[in-house]
Amino acid sequence: MTSTTISVNGRTVTADVEPRLSLADFLREHEGLTGTHTACEHGVCGACTIMLDDRPARSCITLAVAAHGAEVRTVEGYDGDETMATIRESFKKAHAVQCGYCTPGMLATAYDIVTRLPDADRDRIRLELAGNLCRCTGYIGIVDAIEMTLAEIRGGS
Amino acid sequence: MSDRGVGASIARKEDDRFLMGTGEFTPDVQLPGMWHAAFNRAQIAHGRLVSVKAPSGAEGQVFTSADMADIKPIRSTASFPGFKGADFPVLARDKVRYAGEQVAIAVAPTRAEAEDIADSIEVEYEELPAVVDMNDGREPSAALVHDHWADNVCCETQFENGDLEPARAAAVHTIHRRFRMARQTPFPMEGRGTLAHYDSRLDELVVWMSHQLPHPMQRGIAHFLGLEINNVRVICPDVGGGFGLKTHLDGETMAVCWTSLKLGRPIKWIQDRLEHLTCDADCRNHQYTMTAYTDEIGKILGMEVECVVDAGAYSPWPWPIGVEAATGVGNLQGPYTVDALKGRSVTVCTNKPPSQPFRGVARPGACFTDELTMDAIARTVGREPWDVRLDNLVPPAAMPYDTVTRKHLDSGDYPEAFRRCVAAIDPESVRERQKTPEPDGRLIGVGFACFYEQTAYGTGPFGYSAWGIELVPGMEMATVKLTPDGGLWASVGIQCHGQGLETTLAQVAASELGIDPERIAIRHGDTATAYAGTGTYASRSIVVAGGAVAQGCRELKPRLARIGAHLLQCDEADVAVENAEVRGPGGSVTFDEIAEAFYHHPENLPDDTDRGGLTVATGYNDKVHGGVFGFGAHGAVVAVDPDTGQVEILDYAIVDDCGTRVNPLVVKGQVIGGYAQGIGNALYEESDYDENGQPLSVTLADYHVPAAPMVPDIKYDYMESPSPYTTMGIKGVGESGAIGPVGAIGNAVNDALKGLGVEIAETPITPRRVFDAIERGRAR
Ligand code: FES
Ligand code: FES
Numbered sequence A: 001m002t003s004t005t006i007s008v009n010g011r012t013v014t015a016d017v018e019p020r021l022s023l024a025d026f027l028r029e030h031e032g033l034t035g036t037h038t039a040c041e042h043g044v045c046g047a048c049t050i051m052l053d054d055r056p057a058r059s060c061i062t063l064a065v066a067a068h069g070a071e072v073r074t075v076e077g078y079d080g081d082e083t084m085a086t087i088r089e090s091f092k093k094a095h096a097v098q099c100g101y102c103t104p105g106m107l108a109t110a111y112d113i114v115t116r117l118p119d120a121d122r123d124r125i126r127l128e129l130a131g132n133l134c135r136c137t138g139y140i141g142i143v144d145a146i147e148m149t150l151a152e153i154r155g156g157s
Numbered sequence B: 001m002s003d004r005g006v007g008a009s010i011a012r013k014e015d016d017r018f019l020m021g022t023g024e025f026t027p028d029v030q031l032p033g034m035w036h037a038a039f040n041r042a043q044i045a046h047g048r049l050v051s052v053k054a055p056s057g058a059e060g061q062v063f064t065s066a067d068m069a070d071i072k073p074i075r076s077t078a079s080f081p082g083f084k085g086a087d088f089p090v091l092a093r094d095k096v097r098y099a100g101e102q103v104a105i106a107v108a109p110t111r112a113e114a115e116d117i118a119d120s121i122e123v124e125y126e127e128l129p130a131v132v133d134m135n136d137g138r139e140p141s142a143a144l145v146h147d148h149w150a151d152n153v154c155c156e157t158q159f160e161n162g163d164l165e166p167a168r169a170a171a172v173h174t175i176h177r178r179f180r181m182a183r184q185t186p187f188p189m190e191g192r193g194t195l196a197h198y199d200s201r202l203d204e205l206v207v208w209m210s211h212q213l214p215h216p217m218q219r220g221i222a223h224f225l226g227l228e229i230n231n232v233r234v235i236c237p238d239v240g241g242g243f244g245l246k247t248h249l250d251g252e253t254m255a256v257c258w259t260s261l262k263l264g265r266p267i268k269w270i271q272d273r274l275e276h277l278t279c280d281a282d283c284r285n286h287q288y289t290m291t292a293y294t295d296e297i298g299k300i301l302g303m304e305v306e307c308v309v310d311a312g313a314y315s316p317w318p319w320p321i322g323v324e325a326a327t328g329v330g331n332l333q334g335p336y337t338v339d340a341l342k343g344r345s346v347t348v349c350t351n352k353p354p355s356q357p358f359r360g361v362a363r364p365g366a367c368f369t370d371e372l373t374m375d376a377i378a379r380t381v382g383r384e385p386w387d388v389r390l391d392n393l394v395p396p397a398a399m400p401y402d403t404v405t406r407k408h409l410d411s412g413d414y415p416e417a418f419r420r421c422v423a424a425i426d427p428e429s430v431r432e433r434q435k436t437p438e439p440d441g442r443l444i445g446v447g448f449a450c451f452y453e454q455t456a457y458g459t460g461p462f463g464y465s466a467w468g469i470e471l472v473p474g475m476e477m478a479t480v481k482l483t484p485d486g487g488l489w490a491s492v493g494i495q496c497h498g499q500g501l502e503t504t505l506a507q508v509a510a511s512e513l514g515i516d517p518e519r520i521a522i523r524h525g526d527t528a529t530a531y532a533g534t535g536t537y538a539s540r541s542i543v544v545a546g547g548a549v550a551q552g553c554r555e556l557k558p559r560l561a562r563i564g565a566h567l568l569q570c571d572e573a574d575v576a577v578e579n580a581e582v583r584g585p586g587g588s589v590t591f592d593e594i595a596e597a598f599y600h601h602p603e604n605l606p607d608d609t610d611r612g613g614l615t616v617a618t619g620y621n622d623k624v625h626g627g628v629f630g631f632g633a634h635g636a637v638v639a640v641d642p643d644t645g646q647v648e649i650l651d652y653a654i655v656d657d658c659g660t661r662v663n664p665l666v667v668k669g670q671v672i673g674g675y676a677q678g679i680g681n682a683l684y685e686e687s688d689y690d691e692n693g694q695p696l697s698v699t700l701a702d703y704h705v706p707a708a709p710m711v712p713d714i715k716y717d718y719m720e721s722p723s724p725y726t727t728m729g730i731k732g733v734g735e736s737g738a739i740g741p742v743g744a745i746g747n748a749v750n751d752a753l754k755g756l757g758v759e760i761a762e763t764p765i766t767p768r769r770v771f772d773a774i775e776r777g778r779a780r
Helices: A023-030 A082-093 A103-116 A122-131 A140-156 B015-020 B111-119 B164-170 B214-225 B251-263 B273-279 B323-329 B363-381 B385-392 B414-425 B427-434 B501-513 B541-568 B591-600 B664-684 B741-756 B767-779
Strands: A002-008 A011-017 A049-052 A055-058 A071-073 B035-041 B047-053 B062-064 B102-108 B122-127 B153-161 B173-181 B193-199 B204-209 B232-235 B267-270 B286-294 B300-312 B340-349 B443-455 B475-482 B488-492 B520-523 B576-578 B581-584 B587-590 B615-621 B628-640 B647-657 B715-719
Touching: A002 A023, A011 A023, A023 A049, A049 A103, A055 A103, A082 A103, A082 A140, A082 B015, A103 A122, A103 A140, A103 B015, A122 A140, A140 B664, B035 B111, B035 B251, B035 B273, B047 B102, B062 B251, B102 B111, B102 B251, B153 B323, B164 B286, B164 B300, B164 B340, B173 B363, B193 B251, B204 B214, B204 B251, B214 B232, B214 B251, B251 B267, B286 B323, B286 B363, B300 B323, B300 B363, B323 B340, B323 B363, B363 B385, B363 B443, B363 B741, B385 B414, B385 B443, B414 B427, B414 B443, B414 B628, B414 B647, B414 B715, B427 B443, B443 B741, B475 B541, B475 B591, B488 B501, B488 B541, B501 B520, B501 B541, B541 B576, B541 B581, B541 B587, B541 B591, B541 B615, B581 B591, B587 B591, B628 B741, B647 B664, B647 B741, B664 B715, B664 B741, B741 B767
Parallel strands: A002 A071, B035 B267, B204 B232, B300 B340, B488 B520, B647 B715
Antiparallel strands: A002 A011, A049 A055, A049 A071, B035 B102, B047 B122, B062 B102, B153 B340, B173 B286, B193 B204, B193 B267, B286 B300, B443 B628, B475 B488, B475 B615, B576 B581, B581 B587, B628 B647
């Protein structure tokens, strides 16, 4: 067992964990934050994407011990965040959710796109989404939602 | 009438929990004392099990089929002539029949520990030659997948309708082709998974499953474990996609249930992606041989077809292998007026995972075959494929039309829908563009596909019941209740795993009663809340559960009218039930007030209040039993790189007709989601095997699921031809989008290659296959 201290959604958590424990399992099993989903556990599908020190990261191939000292933000950690509220509203309007399994990871990537690339067009959005698989929506609604969010933010500022 | 009812593009009620990360999927469920399961799986495709030895220290934590001898044999039934049965082993018994087959279950307090134990189980095999290819499997020299069978052919069916002789005699052209589709996996983002625990207070085995069919699973688990239905509850909570994969009773679930009862503690198994790609490579692996007879302008006079399906090792309950191949043959004429068809289906067992339905079942294969044949006909007769299609499509004046394969096409204007698709693609402009070589050397092609979608399949007459399958859909039930505060609660036996049915069924009820969808709760996926049902599959739920919910609302109305009229002190004949109130000549009472009277102030009720109260359990039964039919036309423009074989989709159009659209946003979402899966089918997804039956596509580096850049925007249009047979004219739409892309993209690629005189006839159309075809063309 190794001790690790991680800030999870603004709360400092210290735990003794097995060195092989993934951050995804740590969040899900130890912290009860089941909004983070896993779908491949080998770093390809993006379902487990969370924010690690404000950058999207795959929690399935990040070890909990390697996140020592880091700030982790999961889908449960956006209370009061206006950008995420706009993204969520756009996801609803554009029907960017079907089964909802890829959604938490998609939201993390969408948040990254919206905050980092305010001028992204549809091609760029698609490219940025390439690391998040969705089997239900065919992505078009997700691209629409991100475009809609960007337009809204531009219109509002 | 609520403006948020049928026809309104309202946002989905279920979205909030998914967007907040508070959905509850099977992996999320934690129970006190819960242990985790992992499976030891066959490392070889075919062999005798000599011994299975648990590691020391894991006593009582490893179980094999020998331990589970009290589970009744699981065997799917079918009445296909000559159908050969075989038990579906919960854990491999005597033999393993595909790489990845589960051999032993290991349980431990954590999943990591369970995996450690599973990995250290020692299994000794006596390896046998593997049957890897379906055609090899038919050879007399092939090894036997099931030792008690004379050969590997599980069943053959024959079909003949119309007289083929005159068609042959009159034929100006005979077009002969063979097509193949690779094996693939359905790939829902959430894999399979089961959590079982025994609730001693209720004397009930509670099974949480990532599944589409709660009630059939309750029946199967109870039966095979020797329990009463009363002692099994199946809960299918939020489910991360199904697409047909989650419609059978899997061995892992049975092993988890058995182990949970044995150990008296909750046991959870969550499939990982390696297991999915290995064990669920279970669909689309068909081979079609088509001979089409046409006149001089390409009008099809008759067809002779054979469909061979690589069914893998077993029939999982309740779906007997054989259905897939019969479905392939049963749709090969497509939406065209073909008068004579003679078909044969052959289902071959191989050392691969058991075949399962996947979105569209055999229809994508049939579409690939009949649509690529259609373009081959056009090239042969020297006409444009869209013109040849228009000459062959069932005309609106012929509706309802009985196809040669006995599909009763109930409504639609197929030629008009197709013309709109052609207009969106503008193939003449592609022809113009093709006259000048592209600056980058790529070859441009245009292709189309037309198909019908058979939805809401009922009892038969040429399907489930006639095929002798244990699960026969037809009667779908709903319980509908006005709640004490005037809201509506409805429970249904279907399961929603992305289709938005919590919203669309509420819209159906909203249209009937005028209650806002926000005040309507739809409960599904739980045998404890729903009376009966066969679950969600085959594009049925909005039609049948929608029909049942509407019927429930309609049966509530006279009961509401009676109480309302009494409260209004007027005659029952003078009131109308709408907009969530009962309106009489002098005023109205709201449903809230009626509910208040019924539940809390019975002193205000009339003496003749219906004793059924404000709850109705009722059902929907199809007026026709072979389903109702949607239609789709897809068009694609592609660029093919002759140096790399790479295919890029430049333009794509879809015109879809699913009758009355309950929620246009959801309908479009279903179509686009299917389109993306169709692109995977057409261009990327392949579960490949080596000559020993070892799976080669077991990570996402080898198995390519379309990502966002691979799924371009589309031009989308729709028509609405209500079915004359269903409630509100609704048709299903779940599978439609997934059927067309193989045909449209396949034809576009072949159009691009036509100058080389070669055709693609196998999916996925990978760079290697395209490149090989181009090389063949250049060598000519
Ligand atoms: S689960 Fe982490 S990338 Fe797929
Ligand atoms: S919504 Fe189901 S995987 Fe994306």
